[in-house]
Amino acid sequence: MNPHPDLTVGVIHGLGWLYLLLFFLNLGWTVRSYKVDGQYESLMGIKHAPKALVWAAYSALLLIVTLVHFAVESDASNFKLRLPEFIKNPADAVIANPISFFCLSIVIYAAIILLRKWWVKPTVSWVLFNLSVLFITVSMTDYDFRKIVGKPDNVPIVGMLFLVGFTTWLYFSKANENDRRIAEGLPVREKELSDQVLVWPDLVYTEMICMILITALLIVWGVALQAPLEEPASAVKTPNPSKAPWYFLGLQEMLVYFDPWMAGVVLPSVILVxxxxxxxxxxxxxxxxxxxxxxxxxxxxxxxxxxxxxxxxMIVLGTFIRGPNWNMFGLYEYWDAHKLEVLNNVNLSDYFWLSFLELPLPKPDPQAGFFSQAGSILLREWTGILVILFYLFAIPPLLAVTIFKKFFVKMGFVRFMVLANLFLFMASLPLKMVLRWVFNLKYIVSIPEWVFNI
Amino acid sequence: MSVTEYIRKSQIWRSIFRHPAPYDRRNRAVVILTNFFLHLHPVSAKKGGIALSYTWCMGGITFFLFLVETLTGVLLMFYYRPTLEWAFTDIRALRDVNTLGIMREIHRWGAHAMVITVWLHMYRVFLTGSYKPPREFNWVIGVLLLVLTLLLSFTGYLLPWDQLAIWAITVGSNMARATPFLGHEGPGFQLLNVGGFDLITNASDARFLLLGARTVGEETLNRFYILHCVAIPIVVSGLIAVHFWRVRKDGGISQPL
Structure with a gap:
């Protein structure tokens, strides 16, 4: 099934501009490399070739690619420089699966920390930057990718990802430098810059330049991208998917794993507190x-x-990957509203009563008094309630006497309990995710009678 | 006497700027102390503290974006009527008819940018440990400002009154009806009843308070308009003032102790 209109000349020319920008950036990098990086001792028989040669060749290639894009004048559907089809399906399979998506994000997170000495090296981080830009430009040749990533409201998210990447790089390069200094017993870098300077001109000029740049950016952005305006509001036509504003999509994503009272009220409050x-x-x-x-x-x-x-x-997941019926779609996948995903989620009480004891679930009698109802509900859900009580009340003391012993001693009872509970709430989301994926677990405690599901 | 010199020596100029131009060390200090807008700054600061690679300038950019949003927002208010009859057509006119229609683009992109810069500012403050004593309380105010920034953006999201707007707000505000005790689909709402009558219904719960109605409608538009243009900006302005004041009183931009 391929309901896509194909590439247009306009898109190809737009990509040409992106490649041109990348070309100029790499031209600058070539100059930097020539001045800083030194020479290869021996490269395929050529001795003492400057490392900048590689970058020069890469830049030249980018220039050629740019020209190829600009040369297209008609017949865009035959344009050859596009993401090959055989990559799309495997990539979609990884992205559109919650397990592999989450594992991938954890791997990236772990790599950022564990490989912090390696990936902040200038050449490595420059290669990573180039790869991420090339990923976007090449993917832009795919209709579905273009449709979701090029949506005006989603453009800032792409910008944010680059900014988060850049600031994280900045942080780790500075932190690595300071950590080295601390290990050698030297004062940190910031300490060396402790002489006083006058705010006029040293700070107010920086502020002024910042303001001018931001103003210019907003004007260019405003001219280039029109703010979205869809059809007039209609209370009867529900769009599929209906999404919250992008910065709340992490919270909306939690709705997959928690009921609204947890995902929408309790967990956000816990995050803020x-x-x-x-x-x-x-x-x-x-x-x-x-x-x-x-x-x-x-x-x-x-x-x-x-x-x-x-x-x-989870913002990335909610924005780019969640499609109709809140199903997950690969970045290169058509948002098919008829895509079927089998959902067969089971409560913990079902596991205990139906599968383990092979007995029917205790049913509260709706005619009976409150205490009789509560009794049978508690009987039905006692496993889950026990799990939750254990999680909230037994784990903090257990942590205090085992792996977090040092923390407990230093922090005292109250502060440690606050920390432990915040930690447990934060961990509850990944835990619930794993339980869902491994056991199809829906609720640990399920009391629909009281609208109370965890 | 050159023209600039003549102007600088005139009574009008000297009544506005009460000191000579900041060309020498003394006047560079005086200009900070005597100018209302500049006096947010200290006269001098540590070189490492104001280095761009240290501060990332994200807090300053956030504040500047707040000013941009205020300016463009006021201009937009001249063209916008928050009613079911006009809201959508007024926004469409901004796109199709009005010369200053680009104000809407700048306002919207500026709002997205502000959400991002607030996060990055917080990221920087965390990574430099700048929330540690004596700056604990200013971090708390910062978290409040983060929440209010998100609420500003959220309330503004509804105003174009298109499909994107009402459904995003519907999805976002549906959470409120699940508030424990105070939402009519939240756990424990049955406990709040008097003589068998539920106090919490779909016409009296937290979501109703937010929307002013059972569903997103004209009352919601009015409510969000007031929140977006008046109520939240006032609170934010107050908290920004406290935030800046505390930066100075808690020892200026953070630096190694």
Whole structure:
């Protein structure tokens, strides 16, 4: 099934501009490489060739690709430089599956931290940047990718991903440098720049230039992309999918795993309270006012886990991958409203009563009094309630006497309990995801009579 | 005497700027102290503290975007009527008819950008450990400002009154009806009843408070318009003032102790 209109000349020319931009960036990089990177000792028989040669060749290739794009004047459907079809299906299969998507985001998160010395190296990070831009430009030749990523409201998300990547790179390169200095007993880099300078001109000029650049950016952006305006509002025509604004799509994604009262009210509140509590539970006095990783491993790793796979990753998932009926679609996949996904989710109480004891579920009698009903509900759900009570009340003390013993001693009872509970709430989302994928678990505690499902 | 010199020495100029131009060290300090807009800054700062690679300028950009949103927002208010009859057509006219229609684009993209820069500002403050004592409370105010930024964007999302708008708000506000105790589909709402009558119904719960109606309708448009243009900006302005004040009082831009 291929209901797609194909490439147009306009799109190809647009991609030509992107390649031209990438060409100029790499031209600059070639010059930098010539000045900084030195020479190959021996490259296929050629001795002392500057490393910049590779970049020069790559830039030349980009220029050729640019010209090829600009040369297209008609017959865009025969354009050959496009993402090959045989890549699309495997890529879609990885992306459109919640398990592999989440595993991929965890792998990226782990790699960012574990390989922090390697990936921030100038050449490595430049290659990564090039790959990410090429991924987008090549993918743009696919109709479905273009349709979802090129949507005006989604463009800022792509920009955000690059900004998050850049700022993370900036952080780790500075933190690595400071960690090295600390290990050698030297003062951190920020400490060396501690002489006072006058705010006029050193700061106000920076601010001024920032304001001018942002104004220019907004005007260019406003001219280039029109703000979306769809059909007039209609309360009877429900779009499929109906999505919240993009910055809330992480929360909407949680609805897959939790009921609205958890995903929409309790967990967002816990996120906010947790963020506000950070300064009061972080007892580590090191790392105040300078970039470091080694001195704050736990705090930084936890924050990055919340910010990258959970928050940013789920916004990407909700925006680009969730399609009609909230099914997952690959980036190159047509949003088919008739795509079927078999959902057969089972409650923990079903597992206990039906599968394990092979008995029918205890049914509360709707005519009976409150206590009789509550009794049979508790009897039905006691396994799940026990699990939740164990999770919330037994795990924190267990953590306190085992792996978090040092924390407990330093933090005291109240602060440790706050930390442990915030931690458990944060972990509840990935845990629920894994339980869903492995056991098809729907609810741990399911009390529809009281609209109370966990 | 050159023209600029003549202007600088005139009574009008000197009544506005109460000091000579900031060409020497003394006047560069004085200009910060005597100018209302510049006095947010200290006279001097540590070189490492104001380095762009350290601060990323994200907080400043967020504030600037807030100003841009205020300016373009006021201009848009001249062209926009928050009623079912006019809301959509007014926005369409901004696109098709009005010369200053690009204000809407700048307003919308600026809003998206502001959400992103707030996150990146928070990211930077976390990574430099700048929330640690003595700046704990300013971090809390920052989290509140983050929430309000999201709410500003959320309330503004409804105003174009197109399909994108009402369904995004419908999906977003549906959560409120699941609020424990206070939403008519939330756990425990049955507990709030008097003599067998539920206090929490679809016409009295948290979602109704937000929407002003059972579904997203004209009351919601009016409610979100007021929240977006008046109520939240006032609160945000107040908190921004406190946030900036506390930056100065808590020891300026963070630096190694």
């Amino acid at each position: 947790g963020l506000m509590a950070i300064p009061y539970i972080d007892f580590n006095t090191k790392g105040n006012g300078y970039y470091t990783f080694n001195e704050r491993k736990f705090a930084i790793s936890t924050f990055l886990f919340g910010f990258m796979p959970l928050w940013t990753g």
